């Protein structure tokens with residue numbers, strides 16, 4: 545059996561929770577006769593995280609935050625030649641691809657409850673997408689998995705749990721929050737404390753601990769009284785006091801998301817989640833990020849109006865690294881290490897040169913900064929796709945007033961943001 549390795553960056557306070565989750569998975573693996581998943585704490589590192597702060601206007605600041613880097617190993621679950629590459633929740637429709645899988649679950653949104661094994665399209669909570677060695681995909685109802693592969697369901701449930709460790713690793717349980725109220729809390733937090741993102745590299749996570757969405761979720765579960773007082777003390781802010789002022793804006797955000805035309809997986813998930821009156825704990829990150837997306841949209845409109853030009857900046861310098869460690873030489877040269885650059889592809893242009901075909905790929909990160917890379921190998925990517933890129937800054941470019949940071953020696957990963 546193959547062993548798969550994944551890397552997580554988590555908030556140091558969440559170490560115990562992660563180790564506990566992995567221990568539980570290890571127990572399940574032992575029962576199934578599989579190699580046990582392991583978690584190894586590699587190091588604590590400072591990474592730069594963007595925070596948007598309300599200071600009469602929205603300002604995005606990069607601040608250093610301490611993270612714990614973990615290396616997690618999983619047995620690669622293959623049953624009768626089939627590997628679980630994703631799950632589709634039916635109500636609301638939310639796709640969850642296996643981290644690192646290069647395919648797309650988008651086509652399954654049209655028929656989230658279909659089972660290609662029994663061909664009954666009946667009401668189901670979840671279907672599973674499997675892929676075999678030849679790349680063939682099949683969508684199977686959870687209850688049909690045993691019949692389809694001749695194996696017990698336990699091993700599938702274990703595989704699904706491994707795939708969704710990052711996603712499930714956070715606010716737990718089935719309590720619900722009113723979606724509008726959750727957004728109001730998110731807005732109040734962003735305005736007063738700043739925004740802490742959960743959408744870093746899918747593999748490296750920045751998953752849980754106390755991001756803005758986790759604070760918002762915790763606050764949404766409090767029903768007043770001394771509990772609320774304690775919460776306000778811990779946060780250093782009585783968030784429940786002025787929350788009413790955020791209602792109008794929360795409504796606008798829900799409208800903005802409903803009207804958005806973006807077609808990437810993240811937006812498709814966001815649209816179905818924000819259309820629901822209530823939100824489950826595990827979807828809080830995605831829902832609360834709508835507040836950030838909305839503000840970024842307003843800020844972009846505003847900036848474009850004011851200056852008639854791009855808001856992209858050169859915050860890194862030549863020699864800085866994204867998603868890579870600095871060598872001693874780099875450090876001596878004064879280079880800075882940033883997390884992998886995550887963004888949405890905005891431009892692609894392929895050129896034939898004497899040395900072969902090369903493609904210019906440009907993407908814009910969540911702060912509106914543009915990046916570029918001349919690639920001789922990437923042909924799988926598309927405009928609008930969310931990617932995460934590891935690379936080294938080669939050059940600082942400017943074209944028609946838009947600054948872009950050009951990277952070289954890149955490694956690209958497609959992403960499906962579902963946090």
Ligand SMILES: [Zn+2]
Pocket residue numbers: 659660661662663664684685687688
């Ligand atoms: Zn079936």
